[in-house]
Amino acid sequence: MKIAVVGSYGAGLTMRVPRSPVAGETLSGGTFDSGPGGKGSNQAIGAARLGADVALLTALGDDDFGRAARALWRAEGVRADHVVTTAAPTMVGFILVEPSGENRIVIAPGALDELGADAVEAFRGEIAAADVLVVSMEIPEEAVAAALRTARATGTRTLLNPAPARPLGDDLWPLIDVITPNQTEAPVLLGLDPGHGLTDEDLVRALRERTGAVAVLTRGGAGALIAREDTVTATPPSPVGSVVDTTGAGDAFTAALAVRLAAGDAPERAVRYAAAAGAHAVTVAGVVPALPTRDQLAARIGTAP
Template sequence: MILVVGSYGAGIAVRVPRVPEGGETIADSTLNIGHGGKSSNQAVAAARQGASVSLLTALGDDAFAESARTLWDEEGIDHSAVKASSGSTMAGVIIVEPSGENRIAIAPGVLDDLTPDDLEQHRSLFAAADLVVICLEVPTPVVERAITLAKENDSTVILNPAPATSLSHEVIAQVDYFVPNQSEHEFYVREGYQALPTQTVVLTQGVDGATITTGDGTETLAPLPQPQVVDTTGAGDTFVGTFAAALDAGEDLRPAVQRAIVASSLAVTVAEVIPSIPGRAAVDDALTNYLHTN
C-alpha cells in the first residue's frame, strides 16, 4: 500500500494569450476550476496505475472539500485519515501560457494547520504502508515527522521536495528516493545537501528526460517527446505518482523511472491536471513504443 502525505487544493487555472505586465489587464483568457495539490495529484496518478493508495492531508469546510472527497471516491483512494478543519481548503492560481508553460501561486488555507500530532493519530497507516510519498506543500515539521515516522515503521520513502524548502539534512538523509526537478535540485545543492551513497536521486528534467544517481553512478534516461505540449501543470506529479506505483508493484529502479517518464510525457498533451493523468493501459501502450526506440 502507498501512503501519500501532503496536500490537496483547488486548482484555479487561467489560460492567457500572454503573461500580463505589472498593472496590465488582459482579456481573452479562459477559466477552469479543478482539482490540485501535489499530493492529491500524485495519489491519483498512483491509483490510476493500479496501486492501493491512502491519502493524509487537510481540507476546509467549503465546497472544494466536498469536491475533493468525491474525486477520491471515484479514484478509489482511501481518505479516511484526511483532517477536516474550519477554514479554507488550499487553492492554487495557475497561469498557463499558450506554450503550456505555467506559473502558480498558492494560498495554503487549512494545510497550515496540519501538525505532527495529526500524523501520530494515524500511526497504523504508516505501519501498513510499504511506501510513503511526501511533498513540501505542508508545514516543515509535518514533512520531517512524516519522514521519520515512515522510517520508524520500515517504509520506503519518496520525497518530492516541491516547492523547495529548507529541511534538516539529517532528515533528508533518511529518504530512500529524492525526486526533485532541476530548480529544486539546484536549491538543495546551494543549501549544501549532498546525497548519501545509499540514497537514490531521480532528477526530473522535462524535455531532457530524467537522471538517476545512486552510489553506483549516474545515468540519464531519454525523454518521450510529444508533437504538441498543451499544459505542463500536472506532469511532475504524474511522474512521482507513477514512479511510486511502479516501485510498489515490484519494478526495478530503471524501468520504474522509464514508466514515469512515459506517463508524465503523456500528461503534457492534455489540458488540466486530473484529466491529463493517464491510466495504466495508456502508459503500457506508450511504454512499449518508448522502449523500442531507447
C-alpha cells in the same frame, strides 16, 4: 502495491492567457477553468489509476472545495479516512498557463497550514502498511518531518518530491530513500546561489551524497538523471507530440515512479515508466484529467509493465 501519500489538496483555478502579464499590467482574452489539484491529491489519484492501493493524508476546509475533494477521492478509489477537516478554507492555487504550455502558480495554503504531527501520528498505521510513502512539500515542515520519521521507524521506503523546494533540516536528509527534484528545485535543496555553475550531473551527484538516497533529477524534455551508488544514469525523455499543459506532469511522474518502486522495479526501469506518465500528462489539458491510467500507459509504452 500499497502507497501512503502525505501531501496537499487544493482547488486549482486556471487561467489560460495569451502571455503572462508584467507587473501592473491587466490582460484580457484569457479563458478560465477550475478543478481539483494539490500535489498530494494528484499523486494519490495518479497512483490509484495505475493500480495501487492508496491512502491519503491531507487537510481540507469545511467548504464546497473540501466536499468536492472527498467526492473525487471516493470516485477514484483513494482512501481518505484520515484526512483532516479544519476551520480554515481549503487550499486554492491560481495557475496561469501560456500557449506554450508553461505555467506559473501561486498558492494560498489555508487548511494545509494546520496539518501537523498529530495528524501524521493518526496516519501511522497506513504508513507502516505501505510499500512506499510519498511526501510532497506543499505542507508544513512539521508534517513532512513527522511523515519521514514515521516511515523510517516503521520500515517503509520514502519518496520525497521536494516541491515547492525549500531547504531541509540536516536531520531529515538521512530519512529519504528516493528524492525527485527538478532542475530548479535541486539547487534550492542544496542551498546553492543562483549562479552556482554546477551541471545537472553535479547536482544529482550532490543530492546522492547528501542523502545516501536514490536521487532522480527530472529535466523535462531532456529526460532524467538517476544517481545511486557510484553511478549516474541518463534516462531519455518519452516521446511527446504536442505539449498542451505541463501542470500535472511532475505529479504524474511521481505517482508512476512510486507505483513501480512499490512493485519492486529497479529505479532505472521505474523512472522510464514515470517518464512515460509525465509525457502522457503534458498532452492533456488540466491536472486530474491528464493523470494516466494503467491501460493508457501500457498503450503508450507498447506493453504492460
